Amino acid sequence: MCYHGTPVNIIVGSHVWIEDPEVSWIDGQVSKINGKDAEIETTNGKKVVASLSKILPKDMEAPPGGVDDMTKLSYLHEPGVLQNLKIRYELNEIYTYTGNILIAINPFQRLPHIYGAHMMHQYKGAPFGELSPHVFAVADVAYRAMIHEGKSNSILVSGESGAGKTETTKMLMQYLAFLGGRAATEGRTVEQQVLESNPVLEAFGNAKTVRNNNSSRFGKFVEIQFDKSGRISGAAIRTYLLERSRVCQVNDPERNYHCFYLLCNAPQEEVEKYKLGNPRSFHYLNQSKCYELADVSDAREYLATRRAMDIVGISQKDQEAIFRVVAAILHIGNIEFTKGKEVDSSIPKDDTAKFHLKTTAELLMCDIDALEDALCKRVMITPEEVIKRSLDPQSAAVSRDGLAKTLYSRLFDWLVDKINNSIGQDPNSKCLIGVLDIYGFESFKSNSFEQFCINFTNEKLQQHFNQAKSQTTLHTSSLLIAVFSVCDMIKSFTCLLLTA
Numbered sequence: 425m426c427y428h429g430t431p432v433n434i435i436v437g438s439h440v441w442i443e444d445p446e447v448s449w450i451d452g453q454v455s456k457i458n459g460k461d462a463e464i465e466t467t468n469g470k471k472v473v474a475s476l477s478k479i480l481p482k483d484m485e486a487p488p489g490g491v492d493d494m495t496k497l498s499y500l501h502e503p504g505v506l507q508n509l510k511i512r513y514e515l516n517e518i519y520t521y522t523g524n525i526l527i528a529i530n531p532f533q534r535l536p537h538i539y540g541a542h543m544m545h546q547y548k549g550a551p552f553g554e555l556s557p558h559v560f561a562v563a564d565v566a567y568r569a570m571i572h573e574g575k576s577n578s579i580l581v582s583g584e585s586g587a588g589k590t591e592t593t594k595m596l597m598q599y600l601a602f603l604g605g606r607a608a609t610e611g612r613t614v615e616q617q618v619l620e621s622n623p624v625l626e627a628f629g630n631a632k633t634v635r636n637n638n639s640s641r642f643g644k645f646v647e648i649q650f651d652k653s654g655r656i657s658g659a660a661i662r663t664y665l666l667e668r669s670r671v672c673q674v675n676d677p678e679r680n681y682h683c684f685y686l687l688c689n690a691p692q693e694e695v696e697k698y699k700l701g702n703p704r705s706f707h708y709l710n711q712s713k714c715y716e717l718a719d720v721s722d723a724r725e726y727l728a729t730r731r732a733m734d735i736v737g738i739s740q741k742d743q744e745a746i747f748r749v750v751a752a753i754l755h756i757g758n759i760e761f762t763k764g765k766e767v768d769s770s771i772p773k774d775d776t777a778k779f780h781l782k783t784t785a786e787l788l789m790c791d792i793d794a795l796e797d798a799l800c801k802r803v804m805i806t807p808e809e810v811i812k813r814s815l816d817p818q819s820a821a822v823s824r825d826g827l828a829k830t831l832y833s834r835l836f837d838w839l840v841d842k843i844n845n846s847i848g849q850d851p852n853s854k855c856l857i858g859v860l861d862i863y864g865f866e867s868f869k870s871n872s873f874e875q876f877c878i879n880f881t882n883e884k885l886q887q888h889f890n891q892a893k894s895q896t897t898l899h900t901s902s903l904l905i906a907v908f909s910v911c912d913m914i915k916s917f918t919c920l921l922l923t924a
Contacts, residue, residue, distance in 0.1 A: 434462060439482040441503035442466070442474045449503035451482050480504075492557050493521040519557035526562050530588040539595060544602045559592055563599040563857075570855045571654050578858040582882075585863075586636030590626075593646070593861040594619065600648050600857060604656045617847045618646060618659045623732035624843065627686060627725070628836055629663070631670060632679035637717050641667035641681070642836075643882075644861045649853035658850030663840050665863070665881055671753065671832045672825040676712040681832075682722075684709060686729060687750050689722035698751035699783050708757035708828070737846035738839075749835050752787035755780040756828045759799065761817035769814035770800050799823050 434440060436454050442464055444450040452466035462479060464472050483498040490511035491497060497504050500522075512520055513529050520527045537543075538558070547560040549568070555561065566577035579596060581589045601615030626638065633639040643664035651657040674680050688695065688703045695701070703709040716722070733743050758780040760773040772778045781799075785792035797812075800820050804811040815823060863882050 434476055434479055434481070439484050440464060441480045441482050441501075442472060443478065449506060451503075451507075454479075489515060490517075490520075492517075493523070493553065494527075495521075495523050517556070519559065521553065521557045524552070524562075524565070526557060526559060528559065528583075528588060528592060530586070539598075541602070544599055547599075548603065559595045560599045563596045564603070566857050567600060567603050567654075570650065570857060574855060576855045576857070578860065580860050580862075582862055584635065585633050585639045589861050590622075590638075590640055593644070593859050594622065596859050597646065597648065601656065604648075604650055604654055614656050614659050614847060615648070617736060618648070618661070620732060620735045621661065621843045621847070623729055624736060624738075624839060625661070625663075627683045627729040627732075628681060628839055629666065631681050632714065632717060634678060637720070638682075640861060640863065641670060643863055646859045646861070647856045648858070649850045649856045651850070651852075652854045657853050659847050660844050660849045661840055661847075663836070666833055666836050667863075667878065668829040668833050671829050672708055672757065674709070674712045677714040678712055679714050679717075680709055680712075682725070683729070683750050684754060685715065685722045686726035687747055688754075690726045690747075691723075694747070698747065698787065700751055700754065706754045706757055708754060736843050738842055742842070746835065746839070748787045749831055752784045753828045753831055755784040755787065756824055756831075759784070759824055761800070761820040761824075763817060764800070764814065766814055768816045770817040770820040772796065773817075799827065 434454060434457070436457060438454045439451065440454060440462075441449045441451050444466075450466050450468065452464040452472070454462050455465050455471070456463040457476070460476050461473055462476055464474060464479070466472055480501050480503055481499055483504060486497065486504075486508070488511075490508045492512075494500060494505060494508055497508060505522075509520060509527065509529060512518075516531075518529045518531050518535075520529075543558070544560060547555060547558060547564050550561070550564065552561055552565050562579060566579055569575055570577050581592050581596075583589050597615065597618060601613070601619075605613055605615050625644070626640075629640060629642045629644075630638050631641050645662040645664065647660045647662065648656060649658040649660070670680060679685065684706075685703055687698065688700050688706075688709075690700075703715045709715070730743065733746075738746070758777070760777045761770040762773040763769070764771045772781055781796060782792055785795045788795070800823075801812045801814055802819075802823070804813060863878055
């Protein structure tokens with residue numbers, strides 16, 4: 425463990441930090457030293473023996489209200505960082521700097537008074553660090569550097585699932601719109617269209633996880649493009665690595681993507697048109713016992729999503745096609761297979777499976793026999809011929825799930841393209857400011873292979889982002905400013921901070 429400052433010898437009477445299984449770190453005073461071990465009287469009245477190598481010094485001269493920039497701390501180690509964040513959080517200060525890194529602790533409530541127009545005016549043009557730490561200050565630094573140095577800049581928003589990354593991204597875009605937005609004349613401005621696209625992307629790209637009811641299950645890079653005068657001239661949304669496996673496999677107590685539940689709770693005529701019903705009746709949804717979210721009406725959210733689609737320019741005809749695909753995926757999941765007459769072959773299991781197969785074919789507007797053939801057989805192409813091989817029931821189920829994941833992934837990509845076409849990109853933009861909103865990190869006592877893959881993806885995505893932006897074909901290489909949104913003051917993110 426490293427910390428800022430010269431090493432300090434631990435002696436009797438030293439105030440120190442030691443690890444604690446319940447509260448992560450606890451402070452105390454050394455009462456006795458025996459060789460390589462020390463006895464510590466902690467502030468909660470316990471006596472603990474710990475190795476000297478695992479004891480960290482406590483700064484007794486730290487201000488009682490904490491510091492707004494943690495590079496000012498005498499010891500920039502894990503307990504020192506956590507204690508400073510805790511003190512500031514208790515004083516309703518959710519933002520803290522570490523150099524040019526901003527740490528945001530999710531307050532789990534709306535704080536409109538710190539994000540209004542009056543706050544934007546305060547941070548506009550103010551030197552970095554002159555005012556209290558704020559997400560607007562980070563956005564202002566990026567914009568000023570772009571204007572004065574002609575550099576494209578990027579802001580990385582990183583953190584755990586539920587940390588508030590997506591909300592932080594929205595705040596960044598609102599401030600950039602405040603600085604570089606055009607006066608509203610006719611129709612909607614570019615920045616309005618970007619913000620208005622969020623409900624659509626959240627409906628199809630977000631889901632409930634263990635720690636977050638509205639977790640983004642994809643990486644999103646928003647490019648805000650500017651002309652030579654520093655006004656917003658265009659925008660584009662790039663998405664990365666949608667979590668396709670969630671479509672077919674959901675762990676309890678999580679949920680699948682929001683859009684499935686929204687459609688099942690749509691007006692009755694919509695439900696009947698798509699031959700849907702209660703979410704509990706669909707295999708892709710009933711693997712978890714969680715069907716509803718607290719204080720959220722899926723019926724109202726469905727109507728809100730349809731309104732958002734209208735706003736971003738998705739026609740009624742296209743909306744109809746979108747939800748046909750969503751309904752078809754639910755029906756695909758209910759197609760079960762049993763052994764056919766031939767060896768290692770399969771057929772729909774029963775009348776229920778045939779009903780869902782027929783409904784899927786109708787919704788996708790394809791031939792039912794061709795769909796069944798595609799699910800129950802595999803095609804192999806050789807230089808000499810095309811070979812069809814029958815699949816056993818288990819392999820047919822894998823083929824079915826593969827089709828569902830591919831359909832959903834392509835639908836999501838199509839939605840993003842549609843939104844980008846609606847927003848409009850500026851091929852002649854002088855510079856851009858990019859905001860990367862990554863997947864939510866999650867770490868449990870027992871991590872699933874799926875979660876391991878997501879965390880690994882986050883690391884690779886950040887590397888890809890850094891490399892891509894440093895090799896940008898725009899006028900100069902871009903500057904990376906990191907924003908860490910942290911929901912719980914835990915070790916994993918302090919360690920990430922110390923290595924940043």
